[in-house]
Amino acid sequence: MSSLIKKLFGTLAEKPWEENQALIDNKHTGKTFEISNQMSAVIIIFGFSTAIFSLVFTAYLYSIPPEQDTTFILKNKLLWINTLVLIFVTYFFNKISKDLKNNFTNKIKNNVIAVGAFSYLFLFLQVILWYQLMTEGHFVTTNSYFSSYYVFTTLHGIHLLGGLFFWGKISSRIFKLKEKEYVKESNNLHALSIYWLFLFIVWLVFFSIMFIYNDSVIAWCKELIS
Amino acid sequence: MSEEFNDNKTIQAQSSESISGGGSGAANDIDYVRPAEVGEQDLYHGHSFISKWVFCQDAKVIGVQYFLLATFTGIIGLILSWLMRLQLGFPELAGFMTAEHYYQFVTMHGMIMVVYFLTALFLGGFGNFLIPLMVGARDMVFPYLNMVSFWMFFIAVGVLLASFFVPGGPTGSGWTLYPPQAILEGTPGSGWGIMLMCISLILFVAGFTMGGLNYLITVLQARTRGMTLMRMPLTVWGIFTATVLAMLAFPALLVGALMMSLDNLLGTSFFMPTILKAGEVLEYGGGSPILFQHLFWFFGHPEVYIVALPAFGIVSDLISVHSRKNIFGYRMMVWAIVGIGALSFFVWAHHMYVSGMNPWFGFFFATTTLIIAVPTAMKVYNWILTLWRGNIRLNTVMLWCLGFIVTFVNGGITGIFLGNVTVDVPLSDTYFVIAHFHMVMGIAPLMVIMGAVYHWFPLVAGRMLDEGLGKWHFWITFLGAYSIYFPMHYLGFIGVPRRYFEMYDSPYMTSAVGMNEFISIAAFIVGAAQFILFYNIIKTLKVGKPSGHNPWKACSLEWLTPSVPPEHGNWGDKLPIVHRWAYDYSVPGAKEDFITQITPPSEVANTEVEKT
Numbered sequence: 149m150s151s152l153i154k155k156l157f158g159t160l161a162e163k164p165w166e167e168n169q170a171l172i173d174n175k176h177t178g179k180t181f182e183i184s185n186q187m188s189a190v191i192i193i194f195g196f197s198t199a200i201f202s203l204v205f206t207a208y209l210y211s212i213p214p215e216q217d218t219t220f221i222l223k224n225k226l227l228w229i230n231t232l233v234l235i236f237v238t239y240f241f242n243k244i245s246k247d248l249k250n251n252f253t254n255k256i257k258n259n260v261i262a263v264g265a266f267s268y269l270f271l272f273l274q275v276i277l278w279y280q281l282m283t284e285g286h287f288v289t290t291n292s293y294f295s296s297y298y299v300f301t302t303l304h305g306i307h308l309l310g311g312l313f314f315w316g317k318i319s320s321r322i323f324k325l326k327e328k329e330y331v332k333e334s335n336n337l338h339a340l341s342i343y344w345l346f347l348f349i350v351w352l353v354f355f356s357i358m359f360i361y362n363d364s365v366i367a368w369c370k371e372l373i374s
Numbered sequence: 375m376s377e378e379f380n381d382n383k384t385i386q387a388q389s390s391e392s393i394s395g396g397g398s399g400a401a402n403d404i405d406y407v408r409p410a411e412v413g414e415q416d417l418y419h420g421h422s423f424i425s426k427w428v429f430c431q432d433a434k435v436i437g438v439q440y441f442l443l444a445t446f447t448g449i450i451g452l453i454l455s456w457l458m459r460l461q462l463g464f465p466e467l468a469g470f471m472t473a474e475h476y477y478q479f480v481t482m483h484g485m486i487m488v489v490y491f492l493t494a495l496f497l498g499g500f501g502n503f504l505i506p507l508m509v510g511a512r513d514m515v516f517p518y519l520n521m522v523s524f525w526m527f528f529i530a531v532g533v534l535l536a537s538f539f540v541p542g543g544p545t546g547s548g549w550t551l552y553p554p555q556a557i558l559e560g561t562p563g564s565g566w567g568i569m570l571m572c573i574s575l576i577l578f579v580a581g582f583t584m585g586g587l588n589y590l591i592t593v594l595q596a597r598t599r600g601m602t603l604m605r606m607p608l609t610v611w612g613i614f615t616a617t618v619l620a621m622l623a624f625p626a627l628l629v630g631a632l633m634m635s636l637d638n639l640l641g642t643s644f645f646m647p648t649i650l651k652a653g654e655v656l657e658y659g660g661g662s663p664i665l666f667q668h669l670f671w672f673f674g675h676p677e678v679y680i681v682a683l684p685a686f687g688i689v690s691d692l693i694s695v696h697s698r699k700n701i702f703g704y705r706m707m708v709w710a711i712v713g714i715g716a717l718s719f720f721v722w723a724h725h726m727y728v729s730g731m732n733p734w735f736g737f738f739f740a741t742t743t744l745i746i747a748v749p750t751a752m753k754v755y756n757w758i759l760t761l762w763r764g765n766i767r768l769n770t771v772m773l774w775c776l777g778f779i780v781t782f783v784n785g786g787i788t789g790i791f792l793g794n795v796t797v798d799v800p801l802s803d804t805y806f807v808i809a810h811f812h813m814v815m816g817i818a819p820l821m822v823i824m825g826a827v828y829h830w831f832p833l834v835a836g837r838m839l840d841e842g843l844g845k846w847h848f849w850i851t852f853l854g855a856y857s858i859y860f861p862m863h864y865l866g867f868i869g870v871p872r873r874y875f876e877m878y879d880s881p882y883m884t885s886a887v888g889m890n891e892f893i894s895i896a897a898f899i900v901g902a903a904q905f906i907l908f909y910n911i912i913k914t915l916k917v918g919k920p921s922g923h924n925p926w927k928a929c930s931l932e933w934l935t936p937s938v939p940p941e942h943g944n945w946g947d948k949l950p951i952v953h954r955w956a957y958d959y960s961v962p963g964a965k966e967d968f969i970t971q972i973t974p975p976s977e978v979a980n981t982e983v984e985k986t
């Protein structure tokens with residue numbers, strides 16, 4: 149981070165019209181950061197999606213009904229199973245990244261399949277969780293606590309489906325490649341692995357907020373904003 | 375010139391891995407540039423009419439597509455404004471218009487002009503056309519995604535316009551779409567209209583995200599050799615920073631639109647408090663309309679700068695080229711663009727002084743609003759100092775630029791009035807506000823767009839627009855715009871409220887009748903004057919003077935392509951090599967009054983470049 153800030157401010161301090169600076173500038177070879185375009189895209193999507201999720205969280209904090217137990221959903225066991233499934237996905241992606249770095253290609257294909265399988269399992273279990281909540285009478289319209297929960301999980305699911313679309317494209321290419329050629333897809337796989345990690349962190353943040361924010365904190369926030 | 379230089383000059387744009395040489399010996403050559411790190415890009419060249427001009431992946435064509443669709447949408451916005459002015463100035467001639475129609479026209483005019491016209495035109499139009507050319511890239515980094523971005527915009531516009539033809543018509547809740555009014559019966563378009571508006575906005579944001587991704591990565595990761603960030607023209611800086619803003623601000627619009635759709639469709643209560651309607655309690659409860667206002671303005675205020683920053687960047691370049699001087703304070707201009715961009719996220723609640731929020735918030739947001747005037751004023755000073763003792767060409771482009779500076783200063787000064795809580799409260803919801811924001815983010819950016827069209831049209835079509843027609847276009851628009859918006863300030867001062875279908879019988883309203891008639895006539899003339907440009911374009915395409923290469927004798931890369939208009943891939947066999955910034959005009963000792971970005975130092979060895 150510090151090198152990024154240094155780079156940013158260093159760049160803005162340049163005087164491009166000076167002769168000495170011109171000699172330095174002529175050495176520029178095209179890229180600002182030593183990362184792939186795919187990784188750049190994922191980082192920008194992080195920014196965009198972080199803004200979306202932050203605003204959903206803010207809306208949640210702004211409008212939780214005072215009588216609502218904010219840890220209600222956290223008491224559901226299926227939620228924790230789902231979280232475990234997400235951990236598995238992140239683990240397998242991490243393994244893929246490490247294997248690519250170390251050039252161990254023999255398990256990459258299986259791990260890619262595992263990532264997809266667990267991701268679809270997560271989405272399936274999420275739908276089951278929704279069904280459970282609805283059969284218990286907790287609908288999207290019940291109150292803003294549940295509205296926020298449904299909106300958050302829907303947006304998270306849409307992000308996951310977007311990731312799975314690219315996972316599908318990349319895995320179909322991997323299936324066609326020979327084991328030694330997997331490295332051709334390393335930029336895409338690294339970017340996708342970071343994307344999944346981001347989705348996992350967002351998931352954890354939302355439920356941490358549900359856990360941490362009790363009535364007194366909510367009251368303080370409301371007083372501040374209104 | 376050394377042999378080594380000649381060798382380096384012919385290095386093709388390949389990745390550094392595939393290029394050998396260019397070692398330490400070359401480093402001593404003043405013209406030496408390292409081999410490219412950005413690999414050659416595989417481009418999809420269309421072969422049929424459909425793949426070349428409709429589902430096209432060339433950023434330039436996509437830019438023109440954005441431009442045409444945004445202009446079409448803007449004309450609809452213009453027609454709606456005519457209808458509003460007809461009602462306000464000559465209500466006896468507007469018998470066909472009900473109050474509901476009027477509110478729908480107000481709403482659609484506002485949303486169309488801000489989002490679907492100005493934003494799409496600056497970022498989608500100019501962004502796509504200029505970024506790859508100005509940074510020396512062959513195309514955007516993800517051309518397919520770029521194409522999808524345009525077609526998402528196309529669908530978004532289609533959905534928006536479809537709302538004119540659904541039961542109840544488009545939403546009439548004002549362009550701010552405030553709930554609960556927007557989704558409750560009694561407001562025009564509270565059913566289908568608001569739903570289509572929300573869906574359209576969601577599609578627009580989704581489409582823009584794909585385009586924005588391309589603009590950012592192309593600027594950061596796909597520039598040509600020698601093109602450092604601080605050698606980029608200010609146009610690119612403006613579009614780049616505006617895109618960053620949009621990527622962080624549009625999520626608020628997306629979340630707001632999504633939640634309001636759910637409130638409307640499923641009956642959630644994100645923004646809906648407990649409401650009593652005709653003695654009956656509605657099913658809503660627990661939500662907050664103020665939350666929507668925060669979300670909307672967290673998008674809405676940066677949106678002003680999403681439009682303004684590209685305009686700042688473009689006008690800086692136009693002024694520099696047409697006054698034959700380097701831009702005064704380039705670094706300061708970049709800092710101001712970045713600074714304004716950052717500050718724009720800390721001023722949103724100055725739109726909400728009368729919403730009942732905590733007074734300390736008013737204090738905070740008034741302070742930040744005044745702070746943002748500092749970098750903005752810096753830019754104005756720098757434009758004026760660029761003009762100072764310049765070799766000014768008083769052509770159509772320059773006229774638009776001068777018009778912009780005056781208009782922007784006018785609108786900016788009234789913004790200082792409205793940024794202060796105590797002044798804003800009595801002026802809130804009056805025509806003073808309308809006059810302010812039309813000056814600062816309507817007319818001022820429009821003047822930049824017009825200047826940019828006259829400047830870059832030769833690059834798009836290879837022909838020069840007619841100067842005589844251009845000057846008529848400018849003067850009618852400039853004088854007409856002031857005839858519309860200057861009187862509106864006065865109307866605001868006497869308390870005439872905005873968004874009123876009719877003004878009723880009251881002494882001060884009666885005194886405003888004559889002025890409203892005058893404003894309406896001016897609005898009809900200014901609107902009609904825009905068709906001079908369309909006539910000029912059609913005439914020029916048929917019989918216009920060929921522009922040749924670089925008709926304005928500009929330094930920046932977009933004018934230095936092997937062919938004009940540039941072909942797909944922009945640069946022929948070899949990518950350009952950049953040796954300097956884009957502002958070496960009137961350099962002492964140089965043969966001509968400009969030195970292009972690709973001119974090697976050895977060719978201008980006796981000039982005093984660094985002293986310009």
